[in-house]
Amino acid sequence: MLDLTGYKLTFDDEFNTRSISQTGAGTTWADIRSQWRFDANSDIGFGHSSFVDPASGYDPFKVQGGVLTITAVADKTASGYSGSWESGLINTQGNFSQTYGYFEMRADLSDAKGAWDAFWLLPDKAAANPNHLSGWQELDVVEHYGGNDKGVYSTIHTTDQTPNIPWQQNRQVYSETAQASGYHTYGMDWQKDKISFYVDGKFVGSQATPSDMTGPMYLVANLATQNDADAAGVPITTKIDYIRAYSNNPNAVAVTQDPVSAPDGQDPGLYGATSTNHPLPSKADSTPTSTSIGSGSDQLIFKISEDAYKGDALYTVSVDGKQIGGT
Numbered sequence: 001m002l003d004l005t006g007y008k009l010t011f012d013d014e015f016n017t018r019s020i021s022q023t024g025a026g027t028t029w030a031d032i033r034s035q036w037r038f039d040a041n042s043d044i045g046f047g048h049s050s051f052v053d054p055a056s057g058y059d060p061f062k063v064q065g066g067v068l069t070i071t072a073v074a075d076k077t078a079s080g081y082s083g084s085w086e087s088g089l090i091n092t093q094g095n096f097s098q099t100y101g102y103f104e105m106r107a108d109l110s111d112a113k114g115a116w117d118a119f120w121l122l123p124d125k126a127a128a129n130p131n132h133l134s135g136w137q138e139l140d141v142v143e144h145y146g147g148n149d150k151g152v153y154s155t156i157h158t159t160d161q162t163p164n165i166p167w168q169q170n171r172q173v174y175s176e177t178a179q180a181s182g183y184h185t186y187g188m189d190w191q192k193d194k195i196s197f198y199v200d201g202k203f204v205g206s207q208a209t210p211s212d213m214t215g216p217m218y219l220v221a222n223l224a225t226q227n228d229a230d231a232a233g234v235p236i237t238t239k240i241d242y243i244r245a246y247s248n249n250p251n252a253v254a255v256t257q258d259p260v261s262a263p264d265g266q267d268p269g270l271y272g273a274t275s276t277n278h279p280l281p282s283k284a285d286s287t288p289t290s291t292s293i294g295s296g297s298d299q300l301i302f303k304i305s306e307d308a309y310k311g312d313a314l315y316t317v318s319v320d321g322k323q324i325g326g327t
Helices: none
Strands: 008-013 037-039 049-052 061-064 067-072 085-087 089-091 101-108 115-123 138-145 148-157 172-176 184-190 194-199 202-208 217-225 236-247 289-293 300-304 317-319 322-324
Touching (some): 067 085, 115 184, 115 236, 148 194, 172 194, 217 236
Parallel strands (some): 049 085
């Protein structure tokens, strides 16, 4: 199983609240890639879909119960490429990027015909390609197709190709989930020498890190559609529980993990990694402690016990909105 001891949590969105805008200014995510803007309210997209901002007249995003839902519909507004489905894409371009580390999404991906959902990374700046070799830099943690619901396609796109070896053998790891339905985790550990892929915390394969994968990359998640979505014409939905990133760079700065809100009550935790509100405990201690505030009839006695597996419990006490004491 995956072990991230020595890693720090560097990015976390548990989708407890919605933080998406066109440009990403002041929000966690942008919903249009700046270099792929098609019109005022859309991204040109790919497959048989465009990615739209709610200002288009259609909102593909919904955040509820700790889940980001992205729903694709047949051509609904004037935005986007004419005749294409309209759906959603989120990215952290300009807000968060990282060189190397572990990246994971937990999601219930669509089993609908024509669905094409994905979690992937793109470079802040494309690597130099003076010889104009074919390819580009992209790391696909998971690409998933509704027509093959069990299939997990994890692919490295690069200009550094090994001659005479088909890219499916050289730069792709294919795996399958035992049970396709429900939520699964899709992860990638990108290191200087090797890129390893994980499904539900289990190693499924690796490839050597290409020479053009040495710079920071940002996060992208989306639901696209393919032509065979037209046959049914019904909306297609994918659900994302969380997206997290970790780093084992000693200079990395850990972030605070948002409250966990797994829609199915299951969460794999941080695999031994640390966050600013979940330090590694020296030893587990579940012995209740008691704290008292005030005296006499105004005395408040507060008792707390904990499972220190994920770090010491933290709390504050407020009276009439005013915090009493520290954390």
